[in-house]
Amino acid sequence: MNERDLDFQLIQRIQNGEQQAFTLLVRKYQNRVANILTRYVRNSGDIADVTQEVFIKVHKSLPSFRGDSAFYTWLYRITVNTAKNYLTSQSRRPPASDIDVLEAESYDNSDALKEIDSPENILRAEEIKQVIMETIDKLPAELKIAITLREIEGMSYDEIAKIEDCPIGTVRSRIFRARDTIDKQLAPLLEE
């Protein structure tokens, strides 16, 4: 199952009336949408509101989504349009050029966020990052390699299995164990 298949499965469930499936779509994409919005919405306090507006529009438009393009491409268009409407409502001119949907994935907005975000949020983000990176450093080598090849290099389980010379099941297990270890440190921090 690739990302597109998973999205379509979720969308089908939503279209069949299973509203809770939409929660997963929101959880899956909310941070990506927020990251795109940071290019347009300079007031950090508004980002969550505009992100929410994006997902409400997505929900309204889902019955007409036919799957001709990937869900993320469609979501991206709605995000950019919502951001432009937001700027218009704020009597501001939208940027002359949009970020391409592919560029959006690798768009480095960390500097912009440092400027706009509140000190509390920056501190919290740094704290989260520190916990995650420190936990990764402490992971056994095979887990660290597996999670790094997956998350940073974007390799499939099959490719990692060939590199590590182990079965795919072992790769699956190592990646999960790495995530689970990090999650145990991360969860209490996010619950605070």
Place this chain on the structure above:
Amino acid sequence: MTEINEQLSSLIDNENVESKPLDALIGNKALQATFSRYQLIGDVMRNEKAINIDISEQVMSEIAKQPALVTVTTIKATTVEVVKPENNVISFVKRFGQYAIAASVAGVVVMTSFITSSPSIENRGIEVLNTVPFGGGVSPVSLQANPLQSQKALQDRHERLNALLKDHQLQLQVKK
């Protein structure tokens, strides 16, 4: 729980072919939170993560206030009634009536074309034999021509030709 979490982990990596973790996720808030944290880990590792928001509950609460998303539209089957004529034979009177109307129209068209297409004699610049009878119709000449009139016309024509010929010869003699 560990098993479902492992399936969730491979689902995030798009490596899961089963729909079981998806089913579990939809009805389980704790799993959904784990799903979000697993994604957050990836985002931070890729240095993409800058803001961590969770608006899922607000979105779902807003959506709940709105009308239902899925509106089942049933397309009613429309019955097309084919009305079969009681009798396939068209009545003679009806058909005869159609022929009569068609013939009348054709007659009017022919008469109109005769009247409008023949120019009036008065408007002609030169004097010609009027072959159009009083009624406006045209009949073959052979049936209508007067033999006496024809002979007289021929005689006039001969006289005129002779006169022209004599005149021509006279002019030739004068030139010589």
